[in-house]
Amino acid sequence: MPELPEVNAKKNHFDQVALHQKIEAVDLIDTSYILKEISGPAFAEKLTGRTFTGSYRRGKYFFAEMDNGDHVLFHFGMSGRFRYYDDPADQPKYERFAFDFEEGGRLGFDCPRKLARIHYVEDLDAFIAKKNLGEDALVLKEADFLEMAKGRKGTIKGFLLNQKYLAGMGNLYVDEVCWQQGIHPASVIGLLSEEEQRAMFQNMQAILQKAVALDAVYPDYPEEWLWNHRDKGGTCPKDGTELQRDKVAGRSTYYCPQCQELRS
Ligand SMILES: [Zn+2]
Known part of the structure; x- marks a missing residue:
């Protein structure tokens, strides 16, 4: 998609x-x-x-x-x-x-x-x-993101994928954001500190901006991203651990069991 x-x-x-x-x-x-x-x-x-x-x-x-x-x-x-x-x-x-x-x-x-x-x-x-389409993920303001995330009980993945909160994120970019930040995508969004939520927002926009600048040409995405490693048998670019694949928010999800902490 x-x-x-x-x-x-x-x-x-x-x-x-x-x-x-x-x-x-x-x-x-x-x-x-x-x-x-x-x-x-x-x-x-x-x-x-x-x-x-x-x-x-x-x-x-x-x-x-x-x-x-x-x-x-x-x-x-x-x-x-x-x-x-x-x-x-x-x-x-x-x-x-x-x-x-x-x-x-x-x-x-x-x-x-x-x-x-x-x-x-x-x-x-x-x-x-x-x-019921939310603001574009690159146009959304940090304060509005924090307001929506505050105290929310669902998973990070479910929240970022919900187009009525913010429009444009999909399965692969959500996994990238979570992996880069070292947080498991099944973590409860409202359990992140405000500082972590702010970091997540900034990280998300930086990833989207980079992908936009590269015109979504995947082979050009940075080697140090999760992106080009998310295959069966793929390993974490940070520590070489074999990536895990699971269903989160109903979607096939890749994550590193070593680097990504689950908060629930
Ligand atoms: Zn790792």
Whole structure:
């Protein structure tokens, strides 16, 4: 599942190829399941003749803004991605629809597993409120994080994954934050001292910023992170202990049994 840095990379790509381009036609191929609350023909009619003027990312949600002030929300799911191309031979195999731009070039939406969800959004604030979507994890203020974490009984992992508290964190980045801080992800968030909660917040934003700066290209992530070691038989980059795999908050979790203290 793409998390905040992965969606940010998709946003960078979109901004580069699609902004200020006028849509001449919307080519519908198979939009079943992925288009929500709007039919393919209605979607095509609303988009045709429009120009993308901006974009906004909040957590894992990406909103493309148009010249009429409306937005198209892309929630990418496991396999959704944009593909920009000129040569029809480059059309991706599972392209579900595409925007043909007036000045040439075509932005296809490729989605093999149809797990993406796309909405036409007339009122952005109302949509975000209805989704009960928290502030973006990179925009969230430390004081608000501390306020939400204070006295909370759930696990760190459950808290950081809950998109209504903060938007954008996912399974892998939560494990990274906990490992870097030396705290077991099943620890109760409210049992951390305020100082530890503050450190966790700062650590989380630093990790996300680094991942964003690296455009979510995993092989470029620092060797000293847990990230590229979380495999079966992988060892802790700090002390060489074999990593453990467990379910925490319903998600597959890697941690070091030596370095990460459980508080419960
Ligand atoms: Zn370790």
